[in-house]
Amino acid sequence: MFYEPANAHGLPYNPFKAIVAPRPIGWISTRAPDGTPNLAPYSFYNAIADTPPMVMFSSSGRKDSVDIAETTGEFACNFVGEALMKAMNQTSFAYERSISEFGKAGLEEANCRIIKAPRVAAAPAALECVVTDVMELKDRNGQPVGNWVVIGEVVGVHIDDAMLTDGRFDLNKARPVTRLGYRDFGLTPPIVELLRPGED
Numbered sequence: 001m002f003y004e005p006a007n008a009h010g011l012p013y014n015p016f017k018a019i020v021a022p023r024p025i026g027w028i029s030t031r032a033p034d035g036t037p038n039l040a041p042y043s044f045y046n047a048i049a050d051t052p053p054m055v056m057f058s059s060s061g062r063k064d065s066v067d068i069a070e071t072t073g074e075f076a077c078n079f080v081g082e083a084l085m086k087a088m089n090q091t092s093f094a095y096e097r098s099i100s101e102f103g104k105a106g107l108e109e110a111n112c113r114i115i116k117a118p119r120v121a122a123a124p125a126a127l128e129c130v131v132t133d134v135m136e137l138k139d140r141n142g143q144p145v146g147n148w149v150v151i152g153e154v155v156g157v158h159i160d161d162a163m164l165t166d167g168r169f170d171l172n173k174a175r176p177v178t179r180l181g182y183r184d185f186g187l188t189p190p191i192v193e194l195l196r197p198g199e200d
């Protein structure tokens with residue numbers, strides 16, 4: 001089959017996100033100027049460079065995480081391990097801005113070192129980020145579409161020491177949850193090592 005997204009795909013559900021899968025989940029924590037913590041999962045999320053390390057997340061519509069990250073210039077990305085999957089999902093509920101998703105999901109906050117945003121204490125890892133760009137996406141005609149991208153430079157990296165094996169962040173222990181299409185999630189392991197040509 002073939003379809004153009006501007007037209008109907010003819011399927012019961014939109015397949016786009018299942019095709020661009022799996023996607024890592026950035027569990028974005030921020031602290032509003034009044035001190036209220038905010039926490040929400042974003043699967044339009046990824047690392048986009050490594051020197052300096054940079055990440056992005058994208059909001060379908062301008063959500064609180066974008067507003068607070070832009071206002072404060074900071075956000076943290078918490079790694080979603082399998083043990084935190086249900087709590088992560090709980091924090092996707094559209095609570096009022098005055099309500100902390102940490103409390104609603106029964107999550108303990110930990111302080112970041114460099115930024116004021118909190119992080120998820122139980123997360124296997126977390127990235128402290130300083131905002132470098134906030135932009136509204138445009139379509140191919142240059143028209144703004146109401147979706148917002150936040151880019152940040154990673155200025156601090158937290159790793160739970162228990163997740164290290166022989167000096168590597170061990171994904172067999174951290175067990176990342178990834179977003180697939182529909183209401184599906186991916187779990188890791190299994191993990192397969194593949195050396196590059198000339199490395200074997």
Ligand SMILES: Cc1cc2nc3c(=O)[nH]c(=O)nc-3n(C[C@H](O)[C@H](O)[C@H](O)COP(=O)(O)O)c2cc1C
Binds near residue numbers: 039088
């Ligand atoms: C696994 C998962 C991934 C999500 N990814 C996104 C995303 O990439 N972009 C988005 O706008 N909303 C996404 N959502 C929905 C937001 O988490 C939800 O709208 C949340 O209430 C936003 O919170 P905020 O307004 O505090 O930022 C996702 C939800 C789940 C459960």
